[in-house]
Amino acid sequence: MSSKIFAKSLVTAAVIVSLMLLFVLSGCSPGAPTPAEVPKVTVITVQPQSQALTTELTGRTQAFLVAEIRPQVGGIVQQRLFVEGAEVKAGQGLYQLDAASYKAALAEAQATLAKDRATLKSAQATATRDAQLVKIDAISQQDNEDAQASLLTAQAEVQVAQAGVETARINLAYTRIVSPIAGRIETSTVTPGALVVADQDTALTTVQQLDPIYVDVTQSTSELLRLKRDLASGALQGTAxxxxxxxxxxxxxxxxxxxxxxxxxxxxxxxxxxxxTLRAEFPNPERLLLPGMYVRAVLEQARDEQAILVPQRAVNRSASGVTSALVVVDGKVEQRVLTIDRAVGNQWWVSAGLGAGDQLIVEGGQKVRVGAAVLAQNSASGSRSRTPQVAPSALAQEG
Structure with a gap:
């Protein structure tokens, strides 16, 4: 009899415990999330930073100096004095023309000068003598004036002859064609035996100085105007x-x-x-850059000391083209519409929508909805951020 009473007591106790557990569980709404059910997201704290505003522009290289070699006198090419494609120095001989006729012209000019100097010496003696005779009325005034005029004529003829000698000497020197600049020389368009003429249209060869070298790039007026507006508003600081x-x-x-x-x-x-057009100068000691090469120049034109850069993976773009991101504010998810200025590597440069101190969700945003409570963890340390969180007790009260 006692065993039956003991078994009945155990059943009664089990029923009472079950009822108590059911009562406790019924005190909270079935839909209320428990702390274990609150989704976790990884965030970064948005911090302004100094960022250079660079512009990537297309351009082509140009030689620093270019000299097209043309003859200044005519003649037959006797020798080519350079190796095609080699580096030449300023003043180095490139071609030698037949100089026989120019040597003869110089000798003739020198002889003419000698003759005119002799005539001048005679005219000087006559003019000096007649100047004395006219004082004692030994000759007429007209004879004296003629002697003085002859002296001036003889002096002018000597000057003309001297100029002729100098011209003949210059022409003789021009028979040796030299490089006016240092640089790399191209192929020759003539060979020994060719007849060339002064100031001909076709260059004999070309010398180009490649170190340093120019790069000419172009920038659209729309980009230039945008840059000037940002500089004028103070959003950017100009670079000298x-x-x-x-x-x-x-x-x-x-x-x-x-x-x-x-x-x-x-x-x-x-x-x-x-x-x-913008022109830049680059050192080119290895001669890696050659004239006419296609390049892209990255130019720093301004700097933003309060730039907001965020990872591209944290930014979403809707089908309608609206760009947005999720942030954590007081432990809840909030959506921000962003204005993107440009890409900087794997980051977006945000010009509006985010500010210093914002907690931007970079991981876990696909699992949460706007307005939902979340637990935020800092992406750098993996620990919870200092953003105010929703306590478990508060969650229970919400239920």
Missing amino acids: ADEAPISLKLDDGSTYAHAGRLKFSGVSVSQGTGTV
Whole structure:
């Protein structure tokens, strides 16, 4: 009898415990999330930073100096004095023309000068003598004036002869064609035995100085006007022209090893293309850059000291083109509409929509909705951020 009473007591106790557990569970709404159910997201704290405003522009390389070699006197080419494609120095001989006729012309001019000097000496003696005789009325005044005029004529003829000698000497020197600049020489368009004439249209060869080298790039007027507006509003700080760094990207995608400097910016707009020309100068000791190469120049034109840069993975773009991001405010998800200025590597440069201190969701945003409570963790340390969180007790009260 006692065993039956003991078994009945156990059943009664089990029923009472079940009822109590059911009562406790029924005190909270079935839809209320428990702390274990609150989604976790990874955030970063938005911090302004100094960011250079760079512009990537297309351009082509230009030789620093270019000299097209043309003869200044005519004659037969006797020798070519250079190796095609080699480096030549300023004043180095390139061609030798037949100089026989020019040597003869110089000798003739020197003989004419000697004759005119002899005539001048005689005229000087006559003029001196007649100047004394006219004082004692030994000759007429007319004879004295004629002698003085002859002296002046003889002096002029000597000057003409001296100029003729100098001209003949210059022409003789021109038979040896030299390079006016130092640089790399191209192929020759003539061979020994060819007849060349003074100032002919076809150049004998071309010498180009490649170190340093110019890079001419063009910038659209719309980009230029936008830059000037930002500078005028104070949103950007200008960079001095003589301090503006500029780098190159080569046609194969590699970056050129040497930095350049901006030489000048054009003051007029091309009517055909609507662009302004910028010229930069780059060192080229390895002769890697050759005239006419296609390059892309990256030019720093201004700097924003309060730039907002965020990872591209944290930004969403809707089908309608609206760009937005999710942030955590007081432990809840909030959506911000962003204005994107440009891409900087794998980041977006945000001009509106985010500010310093905002907690931007970079991971876990796909699992949450706007207005939902979340637990935010800092992406750098993995620990919870200092953003105010929703306590478990508050969650229970919401239920």
